[in-house]
Amino acid sequence: MEPIQWSRWMSVGNDALDEDHRVLIAIVNKLYDDESRQDPALIEAILDELIAYTRHHFAEEEAQMEKLNYPTFAAHKALHDRLTRQVESYRDEFRAGGSRISGEEVFLFCSDWLGKHILKEDTRFGEYAGTGAEMVAG
C-alpha cells in the first residue's frame, strides 16, 4: 500500500481542476500516515475535510460539465454523489465511535476511488472538453 502520487496521466487539461485533484490527493494521503490512521478523532477530522473539499470540487467539476453539455454528466454526477454518501457514512461511524472499519480500510477505499476516478472518469471529461483552453476556471 502506497500513498497516491499525482501523475501527468491524471491531468484533465484544466489547471483549476488539476489543482483541486492535487488537494484531494493530499487530504486522502493524510490517512496514509500511521499515527493519524490510528486515531478515530483524527480520522473523523480528515474525513470532514475531505467531505468539505469534495463538495467544493464536485460542484465546480459538475458546473463545467453542464456548461459544456457533457453527454454522460448524469452518470458522472451519480458517482460523485455515491462517493460523498459513502465518505459521510464512514465519517458518521467514526463520530459515533466503535467504527467497524479501520482507518487503513478507509484510506484504501478513498485512495482507490480517487485514483481510478481521476484516471478513468475525469480524464474522459478532459478529453471531451478538448485542450481545456475554452474552459473557464474558477
Ligand SMILES: [Fe+2]
Ligand atoms: Fe469527477
